[in-house]
Amino acid sequence: MENTDNTLPIAIAHLSKSFGGRKVLDGIDLTIPRGQTLSLLGRSGTGKSVLLRLLIGLDKPDSGSIRIDGEEITSLGMDRLNRIRQKLGFLFQQAALYDSLTLGENVEFPLKRQTTLSPAERTEKVRALLASVGLERDVDKLPSEISGGMKKRAGLARALALDPAIVFFDEPTAGLDPITAAEIGQLITDLSKQRGMTSVVATHDMHSVRCFSDRAVLLDKGRVLIDGSFDDLKNSSDPFVSEFLTAAV
Numbered sequence: 001m002e003n004t005d006n007t008l009p010i011a012i013a014h015l016s017k018s019f020g021g022r023k024v025l026d027g028i029d030l031t032i033p034r035g036q037t038l039s040l041l042g043r044s045g046t047g048k049s050v051l052l053r054l055l056i057g058l059d060k061p062d063s064g065s066i067r068i069d070g071e072e073i074t075s076l077g078m079d080r081l082n083r084i085r086q087k088l089g090f091l092f093q094q095a096a097l098y099d100s101l102t103l104g105e106n107v108e109f110p111l112k113r114q115t116t117l118s119p120a121e122r123t124e125k126v127r128a129l130l131a132s133v134g135l136e137r138d139v140d141k142l143p144s145e146i147s148g149g150m151k152k153r154a155g156l157a158r159a160l161a162l163d164p165a166i167v168f169f170d171e172p173t174a175g176l177d178p179i180t181a182a183e184i185g186q187l188i189t190d191l192s193k194q195r196g197m198t199s200v201v202a203t204h205d206m207h208s209v210r211c212f213s214d215r216a217v218l219l220d221k222g223r224v225l226i227d228g229s230f231d232d233l234k235n236s237s238d239p240f241v242s243e244f245l246t247a248a249v
């Protein structure tokens with residue numbers, strides 16, 4: 001389906017990806033409307049991170065289609081891909097901060113590279129971003145000086161620095177205490193609602209799924225096993241879905 005109406009920022013069709021002869025993704029079909037917060041669920045090793053990497057163009061699928069704002073990204077060259085990436089934010093599973101830069105410098109990095117903000121404007125934006133994830137007092141710390149949860153939050157601030165329309169989060173709340181995890185979940189939801197930000201969140205955190213996402217997709221054996229609200233998953237009669245939810249909550 002041609003998608004240029006801008007209300008369907010992500011359209012994935014028949015997407016497949018193998019590693020060493022093993023099919024990790026085996027024909028994923030998924031469309032995600034603007035402003036939706038979608039949780040991507042599945043057992044460890046089912047391909048959630050692989051799917052997110054394909055969505056941001058860090059890897060190429062073996063077959064299938066990914067359209068971002070109507071543009072097919074699987075066949076794009078580096079220049080066009082980089083232009084599309086400016087609309088995207090990405091929080092890696094390991095926060096992937098630059099070790100030699102302070103938290104402030106980490107968050108400022110995309111602003112320096114991609115915007116024409118003055119140093120004073122950048123400083124203010126960095127302050128606001130770090131404050132939004134509760135790190136306003138840690139601007140001068142190095143990643144080695146902070147906890148794993150704080151790294152995750154700093155990575156989140158950096159992912160949001162360019163006000164992306166679409167953000168991919170890989171385990172944004174893993175390793176966080178329950179209160180911080182709930183705050184991060186709430187922050188993602190608030191941004192989605194305020195700015196129409198579209199979010200895809202790979203997670204094992206069922207509390208976040210229940211409280212903060214509009215929709216949940218459970219991957220199994222390379223496919224979408226179930227796609228619906230948290231209640232749809234809860235009420236599913238599929239034995240694997242029940243087992244997954246029972247084990248998780």
Ligand SMILES: Nc1ncnc2c1ncn2[C@@H]1O[C@H](COP(=O)(O)OP(=O)(O)OP(=O)(O)O)[C@@H](O)[C@H]1O
Binds near residue numbers: 024050
């Ligand atoms: N670059 C790669 N080369 C070879 N195999 C890979 C590569 N990336 C991922 N895989 C394999 O693909 C499968 C899916 O990995 P992926 O990291 O997407 O799992 P996941 O669903 O994100 O798991 P988790 O919940 O533990 O984060 C795994 O078997 C993994 O070993």
Ligand SMILES: [Mg+2]
Binds near residue numbers: 048093202
């Ligand atoms: Mg993963």
